Amino acid sequence: MSASTQRLQQLSGQLAGSESLSARDILLATRKPTDVVICLALRTPLAKAHKGAFKDTQLDGLLVPLLNAVRDKSKLDPQLVEEIVVGNVLHKDATFLTRASCVAAGYPASTAVSTVSRWCSSGLLAVESVANKIATGGIDIGIAVGAESMSTNPDNGAPEFPASFMADPVINDITQPMPWTAENMARDFNVTRELQDEFAAESFQKAEASQKAGWPDDEILPVTTRWKNPKTGEVETVQVSRDEGVRYGTTKESLSKIRSAFPQWPPATTTGGNASQLTDGAAAVLLMRRDVAEKLGQPILGRFVLSTVAGVDPRIMGIGPAVAIPKLLKKVGLSKDDIDVFEINEAFASMLVYCVEQLGLDRARVNPRGGAIAFGHPLGCTGARQIVTALSELKRTQQRIAVTSMCVGTAIA
Template sequence: MERVKQLASHLIPGSSKGLAAVEKKNPDDVVITMAIRSPLCKARKGGFKDTKSEELLLEMFKQSVARSSIDPGLIGDITVGTVLIPGAAYVARAASLAAGIPEQVPVQVVNRFCSSGLMAVTDIANKIRAGQIDIGLAVGVESMTDHPDDGWKPQSELLAGHDIAKDCGMPMGWTSENVAGDFNITREEMDEFAALSFQRAEAAQKAGRFEEETVPFTAFVKDPATGQRTTKVITKDDGIRYGTTKESLLKIRAAFPQWNPSRTTGGNASQITDGAAAVLLMRRSKAEELGLKVIGKHVVTAVTGVPPRVMGVGPLYAIPMALEMTGLTKDEVDLYEVNEAFASQALYCVKQLGLDGEKVNVNGGAIALGHPLDESTLL
């Protein structure tokens, strides 16, 4: 906790804190008036496998314009979070123009790997809070079919020979095994956690709980014989495995037998996925002026670094930082969304923080729904 206080000390807002302050409505609040996403589809074999990443982004922009209830010319800035798209800044600018967003609306790209979508939201929120803009659009997009994550290897011995820096080039599966081994997260615990993710996602999909946030997406289908592409409309996530149990997951072999303790599998790790999402933010006074419904309020973002060899444990430190900055207790938070890159790291964070499991990822997480790097953290 002392480390959390040190990390958060320079970020704590000067205004009053606590639940009452968070719930209070002020004209200068940064609020959300639209939050939508595409269906999440399995990379290489799901609904978007023949749709290019720039086409996903174009469709996301089109959907944002259609569902925002504002003139797109009012948007002061757009930030796109993406990890793998080559020349992402060119693609983002071109896609926004092709979607009918006026040329005077600027676009930029951010990349903080799995939190890139959240960083897009944070960037727009901070610009509104600072008075630079009144309205902004945050977008996340990733096609892991179009651009698989091939990792990175240092080219210089100055990095390759550094004890910590060299770990940045190691595969994420290795980091999952490090978390499982270092912190004694068992295979049975991991599979139990993963099974619950699938079961909750299945229940949520069957109950229609994703329908309000998920918009129908135009995708492409390639004829394997002719190579010609036609369009189709995708309406729901296709990666949720119905009927998943801990017992069925325990039968899956280790995905990384080369690294001890070899507890990570294709069943208790996140799926690689294609998808996109968008969030429209603005000053509360502007939302009221435009007659828009406020569906959420951005209060604070907390970020911190952790050793690369256990990169997934960031929420263990970022969540207490956010609580410290807002003056909230962990029990005053109704719902938590913790990234499920791997069951090992998500479960470790939940256990160490002492979170109520009934409040965590109540509609399933990335293990069940998929993890298109940036976008899976945006909504």
């Protein structure tokens, strides 16, 4: 009899005569050799773009130390890693650089490397890509990475499309800046500036409490790098060990004093205090099949169950999580009350307010360590970073199930 069957029988015995086995109970009790499991989850600190410790660090300067750490901390023979998938948005030569970075980090030429992009969810797409290959038997072991240097690879906006494309209002909306979509959400769904500042202040306060308590310490890899000191003009070696964007003492009242960042787009409620910060950082997730992990003596931090995607109207792209999360929960037979932690990317406060209220979520379960408003959103990194953070939080609180979601440029979730 398998361990999962024994566990199911134990649960059945415990619940006999009282209530039937719930979908959550069954999900948690089931263990299969072919499960996709996570054996290591790690990230760099998140540093302020253009002025933080990583402002002079190229993308490879984030990738190489992170991949080195995955190899060293897991004590896994790099020859066994069949593929590394890197999510990145802005680097123009990402496919070349990620392959080179993996080799520089000690992975052999036999380790295949690919680069994926789905804007803000590129890190999630990397995890999904590796997990699905393991689930279908294509590979046994892979590493998913999300990484972005917004300092050295700035976002230049949408390309120029043919006039025939731009005549289509949906395509025209795809080309618009993301803050424009945030203001559309605020206007269309009556998300007030006051509510946005309230949610943003809550993010800062959670992040402050988390950082002071040392909760993120086990998810963060300290990184040593070099930067040009803006005061002295000299190049210095610095070590970064914590997220730079957290502003202690932030309140709704203090945020309310910040002027609108985009007065040209009514209702002009988005500010530098209630939107995600421009940030540099990277995150990595080591995945493998359960029986392989057990054979290699790898710790199992969690199990990848399922992912899904959904498209929405680009002009209100922030509603994405409110569409994608119910779709995912329906597919796995769970309700929102079965979920212990929701990691929802805080692209803008207007979308966060809408999604949390539309889904009827307990705010205490949403981004319990704060989110991108408080410590930043390195575009390609955040999806993988959310998984790293969620696993650390589940471990700390001895909880079991987390869901990650985000709205994505061009309106996907």
